[in-house]
Amino acid sequence: MPPAPPPSAAEPDPFISPDEAKGVSLWRGAWQRLRRNPTAILGALIVLAFIVIAIVAPLLTPYEPGSAEWSGEVTPTDVPGPSDNHVLGLDRFGSDLLTQLLFGARQSLVYGVASTAIGLTIGAFLGVLAGGLGGWVDTFVMRVVDIMLSVPSLLLAVSVAAVLGQNAYAIMIAIGAAQVPIFARLLRGSMLSQGRSDYVLAASALGIRRRRIVMGHVLPNSVGPTIVQATLNLATAIIEVAALSFLGLGESDPANAEWGRMLVAAQDRFENDPQLALLPGAAIAITALGFTLLGEALREALDPRSRR
């Protein structure tokens, strides 16, 4: 068999992706792939719209959330539908439905981000501790994580909410607690796999201290999967916030509109006014869809194997 001719400059080398050939960094490459991915764009648009609505909610509606100002217009069988003053009509307590929905985005964003941040911080700490120190610390931490995983997440959240009482922090911690094992496992896994990688071996051969290796090399390389997981967890967190409300353990202040609570309140008004349940339900699903699409697109974009 004759030796293969050396690849000419014009012909791309089949073994090196165009990104690598140009020397594009992981993040820039990921960004380029994201921009070309329609589902990523859809996800990003939904997430962006959700965040913007959550922030500027007061500017989008002249009304206050939870003000039962028009409660006189609500009868036991009928909730007033769309009118000039109320684009989507009222809810069963006599508040403006659109206002409730817009402010609900705010609650979901705050709770979702805060609980994911709590889960991420504690989970990452435990994971790095276990993966970095190894030995009995690893065994102990991972057994605790196993135990946490063996209790259903909702039960964990409900019992945390029961301990801390019914306030905003309790809800955040309750939902964050359920995410701790996920992040702990993720970070431990990547600590272990990277601990065996060549660059870490090289760094430790150079006599760099363990802490610096972890902080300077291992952690930055775990950022990608962590961001992906956090994005996906935001979707779950938003659903779980609503689930807690649905069970009567969520946000209890009527001045703070919350999608899950809107759903519960709508339950006995179904027959005549299904929009009361359909709209908040759809809001939860669409928001979760946005974060899921974005998270999965990020995962694909950051995964070197998916580069073409």
Place this chain on the structure above:
Amino acid sequence: MLRFVLRRLALLVPVLVGLSILLFIWLRALPGDPARSMLGQRATPEGIARINESYGFDQPLVTQYFSYVKALLTGDFGSSIQDGRPVVETFFEKFPATLELGFSALLLAVVLGVPLGYLAARHQGRTLDTFVVSGSLLGVVTPVFFLAILLKLVFADWLNWLPSSLRQDPRIEATHITNFYVLDGLMTREWDAAFDALVHLILPAVALGTIPLAIIVRITRASVAEVLNEDYVRTAESKGLSRRIVSRRHVLRNALLPVVTTIGLQAGLLFSGAVLTETVFAFNGIGEYLFTAISGRDYPVLQAYILFIALIYALINLLVDMTYGVIDPRVRVS
């Protein structure tokens, strides 16, 4: 295989003991106490002291824990503080309901999910695939309780095709042996009772099964798609094996491993959804009972139920690992 199973069962012991200790401390850290929630408005310091004494809540924690374990070893799980009934009794009444619901939901998810995912992978990029993929995405993001409400609204309230609540029509006189209503109906040959219980299961099972269904579809599709690209599949096809044999011997066998893992994982996760589904359909399972037990600080009920749920979860994981060996000879236990 036997040694592997025994080893795994042995490893389960420390996890369960650890969980029981954590649970014990955790539950007693809950603010509020059972005596107070039991007596409610009528609580007097003497009354509270008397209840605490009769349940042993005034003893040091370590003593309480050891007498609890001692009772457990003799099969005594204690009685509910709320309704005074033995934990074992309510357990055999309510757990079958939740298991029946969870099992039907999972069965639905697997029976529909694996073939759909396989078909989607076989028809990648075509209409069927697009349809299945977008449908499954929708399934993943729809909250269980919202779906449950929607199903109830459409199929029970509007169309009146299916019952909207309970496990069986109370007007039917049914004999209950195991409290798995469908099974009971079949065992006693009360066909109408079995059928009625089955009909009552449909909506809750669909609501609960949708998320696992969507996830199983996605994993199956991804996994089959990956295997279809492998060289050995191309080899098998090019040496003239029929498509059916290639799918069965080469594609499915290799693609099913991650699917089995997912099914096991979903089985474990089903519980949270079951609580919500039971709430919507007034399906008298453990969901609501546990829920009131938490607010009533019902230690005996919580301890026993949560431990049992964890045990089931661990057994499901073991079952998953054993299935690996059946599907893939390479992981046949070392």
